[in-house]
Amino acid sequence: MFQQMNYSGEKIKDYELLSKQLEALSDGETNQTALLANASSLLNQFLDEVNWVGFYLSDSNELVLGPFQGLPACIRIAFGKGVCxxxxxxxxxxxxADVHQFPGHIACDAASNSEIVIPITSNNEVIGVLDIDSPIYDRFDATDQEGLEKFVTQLEKHL
Structure with a gap:
């Protein structure tokens, strides 16, 4: 059963708690849409200074918008295009750190200035990505990357 817990303000400990919350939300659930919807909501509630949190999933030869939190977004992204x-x-x-310097950046939201995107795999195959945008330049550091990669690894166990 999921229980809301308070974060300590210590990034590493808070990311560990976040993964535990994801596990509690995901326990026994097999529906991919439900899992990704709760994961995006949990991340949006946890992360400060972000304006979009969501998933893009592989469909034929492109990524297609999945569950997310934020303003409406690009629906389809070609493999190899943009950060995703x-x-x-x-x-x-x-x-x-600065999406405006990324070659081929796709500006779904002009307010986004930095971004982190983590691949999601199942059976050793990439099936989608977790995409998080921020209006703050250089919002994501190595601790965020490590914590979010662990979050995705936890999520992959249920997909």
């Missing part, structure tokens, strides 16, 4: 497409195609987290 790069993370998917390279199967590598993209932590971008």
């Amino acid at each position: 497409g790069a993370a998917f195609s390279e199967n590598k987290t993209q932590r971008i």
Whole structure:
């Protein structure tokens, strides 16, 4: 059963708690949409200074918008295009301090200035990405990257 817990303000401990909350929300659930919807909501509630949190999922030869929190977003992104497409195609987290300097950046929300995108895998195949945007330049640091990658690893156990 999910129980709301208070965060301590210590990033590493708070990311550990976040993963525990995700596990409690996901326990026994098999519906991908429900899992991703709760995951995006949990992250949106947890993270400060973000304006979009959500998922893009592989569909044929492109990424398609999945569950998210924030303003309406781009619906389809070609593999290899923008930060999301790069993370998917390279199967590598993209932590971008200034999205306006990223070649081929897709500006779904003009207020976004930094972004982190983490690939999601199932059976050793990339199936989508977690995308988080911020209006703050250089919002995401190495601790955020590590904590969010662990969050995605926890999520992958249920997909």
